[in-house]
Amino acid sequence: xxxxxxxxxxxxxxxxxxxxxxxxxxxxxxxxxxxxxxxxxxxxxxxxxxxxxxxxxxxxxxxxxxxxxxxxxxxxxxxxxxxxxxxxxxxxxxxxxxxxxxxxxxxxxxxxxxxxxxxxxxxxxxxxxxxxxxxxxxxxxxxxxxxxxxxxxxxxxxxxxxxxxxxxxxxxxxxxxxxxxxxxxxxxxxxxxxxxxxxxxxxxxxxxxxxxxxxxxxxxxxxxxxxxxxxxxxxxxxxxxxxxxxxxxxxxxxxxxxxxxxxxxxxxxxxxxxxxxxxxxxxxxxxxxxxxxxxxxxxxxxxxxxxxxxxxxxxxxxxxxxxxxxxxxxxxxxxxxxxxxxxxxx
Amino acid sequence: xxxxxxxxxxxxxxxxxxxxxxxxxxxxxxxxxxxxxxxxxxxxxxxxxxxxxxxxxxxxxxxxxxxxxxxxxxxxxxxxxxxxxxxxxxxxxxxxxxxxxxxxxxxxxxxxxxxxxxxxxxxxxxxxxxxx
Numbered sequence: 001x002x003x004x005x006x007x008x009x010x011x012x013x014x015x016x017x018x019x020x021x022x023x024x025x026x027x028x029x030x031x032x033x034x035x036x037x038x039x040x041x042x043x044x045x046x047x048x049x050x051x052x053x054x055x056x057x058x059x060x061x062x063x064x065x066x067x068x069x070x071x072x073x074x075x076x077x078x079x080x081x082x083x084x085x086x087x088x089x090x091x092x093x094x095x096x097x098x099x100x101x102x103x104x105x106x107x108x109x110x111x112x113x114x115x116x117x118x119x120x121x122x123x124x125x126x127x128x129x130x131x132x133x134x135x136x137x138x139x140x141x142x143x144x145x146x147x148x149x150x151x152x153x154x155x156x157x158x159x160x161x162x163x164x165x166x167x168x169x170x171x172x173x174x175x176x177x178x179x180x181x182x183x184x185x186x187x188x189x190x191x192x193x194x195x196x197x198x199x200x201x202x203x204x205x206x207x208x209x210x211x212x213x214x215x216x217x218x219x220x221x222x223x224x225x226x227x228x229x230x231x232x233x234x235x236x237x238x239x240x241x242x243x244x245x246x247x248x249x250x251x252x253x254x255x256x257x258x259x260x261x262x263x264x265x266x267x268x269x270x271x272x273x274x275x276x277x278x279x280x281x282x283x284x285x286x287x288x289x290x291x292x293x294x295x296x297x298x299x300x301x302x303x304x305x306x307x308x309x310x311x312x313x314x315x316x317x318x319x320x321x322x323x324x325x326x327x328x329x330x331x332x333x334x335x336x337x338x339x340x341x342x343x344x345x346x
Numbered sequence: 347x348x349x350x351x352x353x354x355x356x357x358x359x360x361x362x363x364x365x366x367x368x369x370x371x372x373x374x375x376x377x378x379x380x381x382x383x384x385x386x387x388x389x390x391x392x393x394x395x396x397x398x399x400x401x402x403x404x405x406x407x408x409x410x411x412x413x414x415x416x417x418x419x420x421x422x423x424x425x426x427x428x429x430x431x432x433x434x435x436x437x438x439x440x441x442x443x444x445x446x447x448x449x450x451x452x453x454x455x456x457x458x459x460x461x462x463x464x465x466x467x468x469x470x471x472x473x474x475x476x477x478x
Contacts (some may be wrong), residue, residue, distance in 0.1 A: 043438055073402075075395045090430045097434040101421065109402060110410045111434045114417035120440035127447035134454045141461035 040067040041076070058095040069102035087276055360387040365396060374400050378415040389422040390415075 038049035040054035044067055049056060059067040070079060079098060083091050100282070105112040355471035358369030366389050369376060374395075379387040389469060390399055406414050431438070461473035 038430055073394060073398060075398055078393060078395060082425075085429060094430045097431045099435055101432060105402075109406050110414045110417070112417045112421060113437060114420045116437055117433065117440065120437065120444060123444050124440065124447060127444065127451065131447060131454065134451060134458065138454055138461065143456055145461060145464060193445050 037061075040064045041071075044068065044071065045076070054080060058092070058099070066099055066103070069106045070098055073102045073105050074098060357381045360384045361391075361396065364388055364391060374403055378403075378412055386419050389426055390418050393422040393425050394418060 038061060040059040040063060042049035043061060044055060044064065055067075059070075074082075079095075082094060082098070086094055098118040101113055102253050104116060108115050111118075148304055349421060358381065359373055360379040360381050360383055361375035362369035362373060363381060364386065375387065379390075394402075399415075402418070403411050421433045424436065428435050
């Protein structure tokens with residue numbers, strides 16, 4: 001029995017030795033940051049990545065640049081402090097926003113996220129001005145349709161009255177007609193009086209577009225922080241760089257094309273085209289490090305070109321909007337005048 | 347010694363006051379964190395840390411440093427108000443507004459096209475009636 005024991009013990013000890021060797025090897029690799037060991041944060045800091053490392057879930061080892069950006073802007077202690085004050089549920093969203101903010105700061109060290117905020121504010125302003133112009137245009141069309149309907153009725157009335165007049169003239173009676181009116185008999189030509197007042201607001205609007213200075217400031221951006229509850233507007237796990245159709249435009253291209261085309265319709269079609277172009281740009285993303293972030297931010301131009309182009313756009317938008325509105329007014333007048341001249345009383 | 351004498355008469359900047367250190371003539375924070383705005387530096391220091399801010403300032407051109415500080419102050423304040431989303435929440439809100447306005451523009455544009463085609467048709471019919 002004792003002989004059997006002596007035979008088995010060396011084998012058991014060998015196995016134990018091998019197990020210990022394996023464990024020490026694993027520990028060694030973990031300490032050294034082995035292939036599947038340390039997160040990017042611990043790798044960067046050259047320290048052991050513990051099993052309960054708070055940053056490991058957010059900084060995979062394959063994307064070291066993400067952590068470098070965050071470390072450069074916030075620092076490890078600050079991030080850990082932020083995470084400690086949040087619930088488990090909120091931590092992934094907080095880390096996403098921190099990573100995004102750091103990435104933006106890396107791309108634009110001067111303005112960071114404030115630059116994007118100001119660009120968006122500018123785009124909103126441009127879109128609102130454009131919407132005003134387009135609504136005015138729509139109003140003109142609506143009025144034009146109403147006038148077309150009333151013209152049809154007027155033509156019939158004039159036809160009937162002409163018959164009455166000729167019949168009365170034949171009988172020696174006449175309607176009291178002002179000799180000065182001639183072809184410009186106004187009572188039947190209501191569109192002139194109705195369109196003239198409408199042209200004035202168009203002119204004043206265009207003047208406003210020319211005169212308004214758009215100056216986004218950090219204080220105006222702070223108003224957004226005050227007025228909007230970001231958590232309610234955020235939606236569930238929605239993030240700006242998850243959207244693919246931002247409609248953000250390269251403002252250099254936008255302004256040069258606006259100058260050339262000079263029409264509201266062209267501006268709108270450009271927005272649609274540039275949306276499609278932004279979708280194409282997304283295909284060229286460096287998928288290694290910044291999948292979602294690139295999709296959002298490649299579309300955003302630098303703040304320098306933004307400040308250069310916004311003035312150009314502000315000066316050109318007024319002129320571009322003015323012409324189509326004037327053309328519509330003139331067309332209406334011509335159409336109405338044509339209607340009247342064919343039925344005027346000589 | 348003369349530099350310290352001149353700073354003795356001038357009030358230290360908000361950063362040096364907060365950090366309780368001597369504000370020298372070459373203090374990197376002094377031009378951008380005046381003593382009248384202590385909260386500005388306090389926020390920035392709380393979120394980003396003084397050393398990170400100093401490094402960022404040294405990386406940008408001198409004429410851009412004020413803008414950099416203002417943007418950092420904005421982001422720090424946003425992060426303090428909303429620890430989860432910070433200033434990125436505001437970006438999301440604005441982005442939704444832009445999308446909403448774009449949609450509205452498209453709809454209005456479609457209305458205009460409809461009216462334009464209607465008016466063109468009516469004009470033709472009127473002319474046709476007269477000629478007929």
